[in-house]
Amino acid sequence: MQGVADTLREFWAHRPVRPRAGRKLGGVATGIALRYQIDPVIVRIAFVALALSGGVGLPMYLAGWLLLPEEGDQASPLESLLNRGHSSTSQGQTVLLGVLMFPALAFTFGSGGFQVFVTIAASVACIYLLQKNRGHLQPATTLADPPPTPPVPGAPAWDPLGAAPFAWDLPEPTPKPQPPAPRPRKPRVSGVTLGVALLVGAAAAIAGTWIPWFTAPHVVGLVIAVLAAGLLVGAFTGGGRGLIWLLVPLSVVGFGLTSVKFEGPANVGDLNFTPRSVGEVESRYELGVGSLVLDLRELPDSGAVKTQVESNLGEVLVHVPANADVTFRCEADSIGELDCLGKRADGTGVQVDGTDLGADGEGGLKIDLDVLTSVGEVRVLRD
Template identity: 80%
Template sequence: MSGTEKAMQGVADTLREFWAHRPVRPRAGRKLGGVATGIAMRFQIDPVIVRIAFVALALAGGVGVPMYLAGWLLLPEEGDQVSPLESLINKGHSSMSQAQTVLLGLLMFPALTFTFGNGGFQVVVTLAATIACIYLLQKNRGHLQPATTLVEPPPVPPVPGAPAWDPLGAAPFAWDLPEPAPKPQPPAPRPRRPKVALATLGVAVAVGIGSGIAGMWSAWFTAPHVIGLLIAVLAAGLLVGSFVGAGRSLIWLLVPLSVVGFGMTAIGFDGPSNLGSVAETPRSVTDVKSRYEVGVGSVMLDLRQMPDSGEVKTEVEANLGELIVHVPKNADVTFNCEASSIGELDCLGKRAEGTTVQVGGTDLGENGNGGLKIDLDVLTNVGEVKVLRD
């Protein structure tokens, strides 16, 4: 057997050992299904760290959602013989009903569809990293057992009148002696914890600076990609800290950074990137630009000073912000309003709000067909769109 085959065999054995001694979902102290709490108890790490890991995985393309559902289905509950999924195929008893098990199984389909439909290569990498973390946990902490509460015998009540140094009255002839002075105890030395958080922050700063320099030569180092690298560094530091009982303070930086990264990747900005506001009032057909755009901000386009004849076509676009277009009362307007991620639309009497909304049509104004013709596209990723005739 070659060295590679031996290594793969060792990984397989470790994962089989993890399954044989898999975590048990407790009935007390859990927030939802007890998956995170059970993993934390099994490997004696902070439950908060495990919960944060699931949240980070959920933000990383949605991987954390099907993984949590899988843990709910495959890990037995405290006091049960087998997991809910095993109970469904008659391998033993589980306190979860078959109907609940089937419902959880059905929820896996939309969760997996969303994850693999939107994540691509990122999902594969995240799953591989998760399996590697499970392997490391089992390899380094698999020998540990969940902490149990010992049942201590009830204390023996003291004999009435006995001094504190002889509560059971074993030496009544010496009860008249004074109480011995307590022996001073030296203060216990504080254990020195590894400076995992400080080292992780140093690596994160180095990665940030290196990404900024590399961005001068490579277009790959965009803001979402750099944030993803920083999240990976902080998550790795948090994982290392879970083994040595340090680094928990990294959570306060990882959570907001994960939220920002999720927002940037979910919204998918690919339009204009400038910041500010635009306000234009063209008075002739030639004054109208083909496009008015802003990255984050507002655009106000007032076409009410236009003449009563002619044709104009323009686009108003933003990544995040408010877009308002005023059109003349008698103009013939063909319009398309859209919020590709989330927004609120109010375009010549047609309204819509929510995620990925769009309205459009043709409005001939008060005088019917005839007059200035306007072809208008108003597009945003996130924000408010208004086309008003006033």
């Protein structure tokens, strides 16, 4: 632990400097990349991945903005606010960054749970490994030099050339011609990584036919892991940047597969159901992708029915009779728009419920309706 603490203290003493050129926002990712001589794109992708992992990336980026000095400054914005050196970042901007930390931390720790602590621990471990293995490299950007030391009054000044004026015009030695340096061979990181990713993806797909719980998100996740490993190796060897064009869309697909719950049979397309008797009403209607219309207006005026409608992605429309007593629950667990018998809601994880007795009051056909969608629109209308 003492060695870990020493390494982290060394990281702070020689921390990255945010450059003025080549940065996208505050220069945090670019400064880290220049300090440890790795590809800046790798660091930016890491911050995006951390932002998607419980929101950890946002407060970490703000912390870097506050604690890492800018190129040419003597101190970081936060240190300058505490009168520990000069920073080109204004005090107003520093205060604003500090204020933004509060909602960022509240969102991160309020929604992430134990995953947040694991992600923070992994991030600290990565910083430790970077400093341990690449801390000896010279940073590409530096802090402002301290002001020069004024000469001591009364000290004698000595000019070495003044002591030997004849040496002023001595000819410079002619350098020997050097043979051209051989062009370094570019590592074939992209090709090797793509080959390994194809093999892993094929093996995972075959394994999915034998293991019931091994689904498409697992296959995509393994391929993303291989591509990310290749990109990380390429950051230190100087290759593999072409993998980004495949890794980014796959990451979007993987995020969608893991955030949206796709369960049940894959009923795709436009589905229409119009039961005409209580016995014809199914206990459950399912939609994979598309639209589903359930028309209950042909049912008799008496009796009781209970049904559930589930949709992964698409539109659900339920028509109920004018005089039926309807108890309803409508929910969008990922993101959606709800309009159920006059009660409306939209956004992520929204729900509305209630009981509507119709124009004639209590009595007549009773309907117990439960509508759930992952992503899409739900409407329950009385015609």
